[in-house]
Amino acid sequence: MGPNHWGEWYHQCVGKHQSPINIVEHDVEIVELPKLRFVNFDLKIEEVELHNNGHTVVLLIRHGPLPIILGGPLTGKYQFAQLHFHWGQNDAEGSENRINNGSFPMELHVVFFKASYGSFKEATEHPDGLTVLSFLYSTSRQSNPTYDKFVQMLPMVEKPKSSTIITNFPTFDDLTLTDRDAYFTYGGSLTTPPCSEVVTWIEFKKTIPLSHNQIQYFRQLNDHNGKLLHNFRPVQPLYGRTIRLSISPEWNTLFSDVEKNNKATPRNDGMGIKIRNFSIYKIAVFAVFVIISRIVS
Structure with missing residues (x-):
């Protein structure tokens, strides 16, 4: 069942605050929000689980400090839940959110839930329950060395429902190594069913460079029908929502x-x-x- 039919089973998937969206830069409201605070992003993680769920590759922390995000448009402290990726069959597509109608070859979603709600499940019942840090990737001639170990582990989860453990994982600062001062933010949803409209999106303006060969590792993963090459949802109507750009x-x-x-x-x-x-x-x-x-x- 493709994204165009999700609304037949999940009513929120046809709501007025859906994600992803196309961000048109000349329509944004420029603001200076409180500085984002990235807690534990500088600490190495002892053990993570990499899992191919048949739709994307998901990373879960098994042992080590949990990253925390606060500040910016957020009220309260948000705790790491998981991260995952979206990509396409070539370098001209793959990201979910777009900027000025332009797509990027891949997008990283780092998902957090509001700590005061106690659990991810409970947080999805509240309009401020989740936040997603979204990072767009651009292709570069040189490989990104901080991603070398990570992408070389992807063949271990080539098959759907397969998992592997990675020890001494790079820090989240390494994984999100880009300018984090300028970002777009808007109220939206999860991009897969049930499409819950409980997400504060933080979309960083500056891209993370990866080589074409590094991105190719993701395109070698399989779902239940073959190569996993198109795991991004089409952009959704804005319905008058305000997109803010926070700058330094x-x-x-x-x-x-x-x-x-x-x-x-x-x-x-x-x-x-x-x-x-x-x-x-x-x-x-x-x-x-x-x-x-x-x-x-």
Whole structure:
């Protein structure tokens, strides 16, 4: 049963707060949220289980410190539950969320539940129960050394329902090695049934580089019908939801300085129009931010 038929069995799959979505950058609201805090992301994990569930490859922590996330758009502390990946049959597709209608070859979802609810199951009963840290991947000519050990273990879970244990797993900082200051956030859902609309999405703007060969390891995994090559849900309607882009204090300071300058010195643009609207300047500065981010990534 494909995604287009999920709503016949799970009513939330046709709700008004579904994920994934297409993020259009010029429509986002730019904000400076409290800094995200990544607790235990710098600690090595003694033992993890890698599991092919027939839809994706899932990583569970068996022994070691559990990562915690708090701050940003979140109220309270969120505890790690699992992480998994989405990919396509080639480097032109694979991510679930899109940016400006563009897809990426792969996407990582690190799933957390609100610790005060006690369990993942209970958290799914509350609108603020879950948060997903989403990282997009881009292809690079060079391999990403922090992923070498991980991808080389994937053949151990080539068959559906197979599992393997990895010891001395890299830190979560290594796994998510990218700029984590700029991110999009919105209210959404799980991207598989029951599509519960209980997720605060945190979608990082900067990509994680992997080589084509490293991504190919994921494409060698099997589901019950053969190669597992298309495990991403199509984008869902936004239905008027607000997407916010949280940026670093340095960029917000720049915006504030421009706004003050604009208010203090309204000027004529040469065509008899006085420019007093800060949003014009803000968009221009944000455009530079977007261009620089794309060059760096």
